[in-house]
Amino acid sequence: xxxxxxxxRIDYHAALQALVEDGTRMVCTGRMHTDRICxxxxxxxxxxxxxxxxxxSNSSVMLPNLGSRRFQPALLDLSSVEDHNTQYFNFxxxxxxxxxxxxxxxxxxxxxxxxxxxxxxxLMHVFHDDLLPIYYTMQQFPDLDQESRLFFMExxxxxxxxxLYKILSNKQPLLKEQLKTLGRLLCxxxxxxxxxxxxxxxxxxxxxxxxxxANILVSGNEIRQFTKFMMEKLNVSxxxxxxxxxxxxxxxxxxxxxxxxxxxxxxxxxxxQMKTITVSLEDHSFSDIVRLISNxxxxxxxxxAQLVMSLFLPRGATVVxxxxxxxxxxxxxxxxxxxTLPGMDLQYIAWQNTDRENTVTYPDRPWxxxxxxxxxxxxxERIIKSKEVPRHLCCRxxxxxxxxxxxxxxxxxxxxxxxxxxxxxxxxxKKQKWTSGLYPGKVRDAKCQASVQGTSEAKLAVSWQIPxxxxxxxxxxxxxxxxxxxxxxxTYMPYILSHQNxxxxxxxxxxxxxxxxxxxxxxxNLLGPFADVLLCST
Ligand code: UDP
Numbered sequence: 367x368x369x370x371x372x373x374x375r376i377d378y379h380a381a382l383q384a385l386v387e388d389g390t391r392m393v394c395t396g397r398m399h400t401d402r403i404c405x406x407x408x409x410x411x412x413x414x415x416x417x418x419x420x421x422x423s424n425s426s427v428m429l430p431n432l433g434s435r436r437f438q439p440a441l442l443d444l445s446s447v448e449d450h451n452t453q454y455f456n457f458x459x460x461x462x463x464x465x466x467x468x469x470x471x472x473x474x475x476x477x478x479x480x481x482x483x484x485x486x487x488x489l490m491h492v493f494h495d496d497l498l499p500i501y502y503t504m505q506q507f508p509d510l511d512q513e514s515r516l517f518f519m520e521x522x523x524x525x526x527x528x529x530l531y532k533i534l535s536n537k538q539p540l541l542k543e544q545l546k547t548l549g550r551l552l553c554x555x556x557x558x559x560x561x562x563x564x565x566x567x568x569x570x571x572x573x574x575x576x577x578x579x580a581n582i583l584v585s586g587n588e589i590r591q592f593t594k595f596m597m598e599k600l601n602v603s604x605x606x607x608x609x610x611x612x613x614x615x616x617x618x619x620x621x622x623x624x625x626x627x628x629x630x631x632x633x634x635x636x637x638x639q640m641k642t643i644t645v646s647l648e649d650h651s652f653s654d655i656v657r658l659i660s661n662x663x664x665x666x667x668x669x670x671a672q673l674v675m676s677l678f679l680p681r682g683a684t685v686v687x688x689x690x691x692x693x694x695x696x697x698x699x700x701x702x703x704x705x706t707l708p709g710m711d712l713q714y715i716a717w718q719n720t721d722r723e724n725t726v727t728y729p730d731r732p733w734x735x736x737x738x739x740x741x742x743x744x745x746x747e748r749i750i751k752s753k754e755v756p757r758h759l760c761c762r763x764x765x766x767x768x769x770x771x772x773x774x775x776x777x778x779x780x781x782x783x784x785x786x787x788x789x790x791x792x793x794x795x796k797k798q799k800w801t802s803g804l805y806p807g808k809v810r811d812a813k814c815q816a817s818v819q820g821t822s823e824a825k826l827a828v829s830w831q832i833p834x835x836x837x838x839x840x841x842x843x844x845x846x847x848x849x850x851x852x853x854x855x856x857t858y859m860p861y862i863l864s865h866q867n868x869x870x871x872x873x874x875x876x877x878x879x880x881x882x883x884x885x886x887x888x889x890x891n892l893l894g895p896f897a898d899v900l901l902c903s904t
Pocket of ligand 1: 488490617618619621622646647648671
């Protein structure tokens with residue numbers, strides 16, 4: 367490994383002198399530990415103490431300078447999972463003069479991204495917590511280019527999907543355990559610490575039951591740019607339309623099985639008149655799965671991490687997620703949330719086994735595979751009798767694990783019925799161009815003219831011009847929303863209008879000041895901003 371680090375030659379003595387004289391320099395973005403990413407020059411790491419070290423000198427910089435708030439609870443989250451107490455980053459401080467008494471530093475010449483993977487053996491976690499966030503953190507900082515190097519500090523070994531992490535940069539990622547072989551004191555010439563959470567869509571239930579994140583900031587567009595990058599690196603080319611349409615059953619082979627898979631495949635093929643194939647992580651290479659999924663019309667799978675692969679489905683495809691007995695699909699929605707992100711353009715369908723006869727439980731397995739034999743008899747009885755897993759926190763809830771690791775005999779008619787409710791004709795990629803969903807700008811040159819008729823009646827003629835961007839767009843339907851609010855009142859009268867002017871006479875009083883708010887709406891649900899409020903006196 368050490369040869370690798372020396373690819374970029376650096377003048378050791380100059381580097382050491384710079385470190386002693388300039389110390390560590392840190393400037394961060396983000397206001398809280400949960401949204402902070404820091405850029406460092408000369409951040410060091412003691413592989414003996416397993417601590418990062420900040421060296422103070424006359425030239426060192428520490429922004430934000432939080433004082434002891436740096437420990438409340440941490441400077442930043444090292445993984446993309448929000449505020450998880452095993453994922454905190456901090457450093458210890460030393461005067462640069464202490465370097466005289468320390469092991470000789472080994473300098474890391476590559477620009478480094480220092481971060482934690484959250485659960486590198488689970489494919490959902492790999493994509494959602496690591497690959498997408500790393501990819502977009504690298505997009506955020508231009509010097510995190512293909513020549514930069516990833517450092518994973520969570521302490522796991524490579525894990526099952528290390529090849530995927532290797533795609534993100536041209537340099538081999540390094541793990542915490544490998545750092546020891548490089549030296550006792552490592553100093554990163556230039557590094558970024560932390561990970562952007564901007565692309566994550568799900569919270570796993572550490573503080574409240576799992577569910578979509580409250581404020582999702584990613585759309586299908588960014589997801590698909592990431593998958594395009596991955597596919598190029600995996601050498602999977604996007605075949606264009608032409609070829610045959612097909613359905614994929616993504617099966618699990620170790621647990622949470624579909625017991626009548628052959629029957630299911632036949633039924634799907636017959637119902638939709640399409641070739642139907644099975645894939646599994648155990649029997650197919652990752653590239654092959656990506657190649658197959660990226661051209662599929664429908665993906666059918668048990669709830670589980672393999673469903674994150676619907677990331678690679680073409681627009682217009684359908685995701686069918688199967689839930690074992692007693693597991694309410696509404697309570698476990700990482701893949702539903704993904705499929706229904708704006709611009710993902712996937713159809714999502716959930717099916718649940720509601721028939722106790724069709725489920726196979728494994729009470730005698732180890733607890734982490736859903737076994738309950740370690741619990742007392744009353745508790746076991748309760749779990750076995752229960753018809754629905756109650757809402758729970760991550761990650762060791764026995765009700766959940768017991769039900770999550772059931773095998774299921776899928777009731778074919780009921781499954782076909784729920785799919786048919788959504789997929790009316792043939793499923794599959796729509797050839798039509800999907801509307802991109804651009805929002806209107808403000809309406810322009812809004813004006814009002816009042817006329818008073820007698821002592822109790824008045825009229826308000828309001829007109830405006832189209833938003834500036836409309837003249838460059840083809841929009842199916844353009845409407846305007848106008849709110850008329852009497853000054854000083856909390857309420858307003860809303861109107862939806864098709865033209866650029868309207869004369870309001872209902873409820874308009876003479877000698878009154880009205881505030882008029884106008885915005886444009888494209889295609890029913892793309893609401894633009896309100897123009898500056900108009901003040902109109904009758
Ligand atoms: N896995 C698999 N086949 C199986 C069981 C699991 O490919 O029969 C994969 C699964 O996709 C995930 C990892 O093994 O990447 C861990 O599975 P687990 O059941 O722990 O998690 P879940 O799928 O419920 O998220």
